[in-house]
Amino acid sequence: MERIHVELGERSYPIYIGNSVLSDGELLARHLADRRILIVTNETVGPLYLAALVKQLSAICEVESVTLPDGEQYKTLEQLDTIFSHLLKATYGRDSLIIALGGGVIGDMTGFAAACYQRGVDFVQIPTTLLSQVDSSVGGKTAVNHALGKNMVGAFYQPQAVFIDVNSLNTLPERELSAGLAEVIKYGIIWDQVFFDWLENNVEGLLALEPSAMTYAIKRCCEIKAEVVSLDETEQSVRALLNLGHTFGHAIEAEMGYGNWLHGEAVAAGMVQASYVSNALGRLSDQQLQRIVSLIAACNLPTKGPKQMQPEHYLPHMKRDKKSVQGAIRLILPAGIGKAELRSDISQEVMIAAIEAAGTQS
Ligand SMILES: NC(=O)c1ccc[n+]([C@@H]2O[C@H](COP(=O)([O-])OP(=O)(O)OC[C@H]3O[C@@H](n4cnc5c(N)ncnc54)[C@H](O)[C@@H]3O)[C@@H](O)[C@H]2O)c1
Numbered sequence: 001m002e003r004i005h006v007e008l009g010e011r012s013y014p015i016y017i018g019n020s021v022l023s024d025g026e027l028l029a030r031h032l033a034d035r036r037i038l039i040v041t042n043e044t045v046g047p048l049y050l051a052a053l054v055k056q057l058s059a060i061c062e063v064e065s066v067t068l069p070d071g072e073q074y075k076t077l078e079q080l081d082t083i084f085s086h087l088l089k090a091t092y093g094r095d096s097l098i099i100a101l102g103g104g105v106i107g108d109m110t111g112f113a114a115a116c117y118q119r120g121v122d123f124v125q126i127p128t129t130l131l132s133q134v135d136s137s138v139g140g141k142t143a144v145n146h147a148l149g150k151n152m153v154g155a156f157y158q159p160q161a162v163f164i165d166v167n168s169l170n171t172l173p174e175r176e177l178s179a180g181l182a183e184v185i186k187y188g189i190i191w192d193q194v195f196f197d198w199l200e201n202n203v204e205g206l207l208a209l210e211p212s213a214m215t216y217a218i219k220r221c222c223e224i225k226a227e228v229v230s231l232d233e234t235e236q237s238v239r240a241l242l243n244l245g246h247t248f249g250h251a252i253e254a255e256m257g258y259g260n261w262l263h264g265e266a267v268a269a270g271m272v273q274a275s276y277v278s279n280a281l282g283r284l285s286d287q288q289l290q291r292i293v294s295l296i297a298a299c300n301l302p303t304k305g306p307k308q309m310q311p312e313h314y315l316p317h318m319k320r321d322k323k324s325v326q327g328a329i330r331l332i333l334p335a336g337i338g339k340a341e342l343r344s345d346i347s348q349e350v351m352i353a354a355i356e357a358a359g360t361q362s
């Protein structure tokens, strides 16, 4: 069992990574005993993992569950209300604890519900997708979508603990595994060239769910995310680097209709588009650009934008991005491999040229 510490003063918490975390009664009891717990899950993950978790928890606490519909299109205020209604009808108090059992959609919504319910109750993340294990369960960004933009209504609200059971990936569809690898690659590009090199040499093992490769990748991503979040919890500076590819990617998700392009797929294409901007500025060599494109393609991820989107379709979304200042778009751009920078001096012409250079799907 691996344990990573997220250092945030009184909001610090552990991340546990292992292959039997969900059946480790002693570990769960350490964090959850004697609490009144509501598990939030969805109609796909519930049938797979809810019964086993409830069985463990029933021995140590009072537990109920609520099951939401599955999909990015349900990451809405309406579904949040379903959680609140359940909590209120069953008279959950401020001493309650909410568990997110699922991928990033369930994690982001449950975290936001926990931040809001009676002005804040404890919550724990049990992420079951690769993407949520390497990224969304850590760091306390919680939110729901708005028709006009991704994650536009939310809060920074940290969990009490994160329990990552690598075995849960065995039931994950291949497309979702690839989507998670997009955020894995992101860490290599923005922070750790050695990790990027390692990824190039271990793609096959990761796609085959080889346990030691997968556990290492999840651990390294959580270490990097914990380090970045500890330095800058509320994205005043360095945390913005975790947004590589997201200004373009969120535009794709919103424009294409939530759920049509998976978050990881949109981020993959967005990282390529951002890399073309860097290349045009002389901050990323042709060879480095090609390595990024090749690694993304090797993970069965898109390297080009959707054929339905012309460059001008991106811009209204990009202007609403949360990193924008007074309507000016700010981009995270690779500065070589293993390093990235926040740039606010990129003209829209350069952005459009990069989207065109990256290409659109045929
Ligand atoms: N808060 C953050 O820092 C952060 C970081 C990255 C992404 N996100 C958000 O996370 C979301 C994407 O998360 P995601 O990729 O996990 O998508 P998701 O939550 O939609 O899960 C993907 C699919 O896999 C299913 N699933 C989950 N676990 C499974 C399992 N073990 N076996 C079989 N099926 C399983 C889900 O039901 C869903 O159909 C987006 O909304 C994105 O904005 C947030």
Ligand SMILES: O=C(O)C(=O)C[C@@H](O)[C@H](O)[C@H](O)COP(=O)(O)O
Binding pocket: 135, 139, 141, 150, 151, 183, 235, 239, 240, 242, 243, 246, 322
């Ligand atoms: O944790 C962060 O910070 C991130 O930016 C991680 C991203 O992968 C994630 O998609 C996040 O939800 C995007 O944040 P947003 O502020 O652009 O909505």
Ligand SMILES: [Zn+2]
Binding pocket: 135, 183, 246, 263, 267
């Ligand atoms: Zn993301």
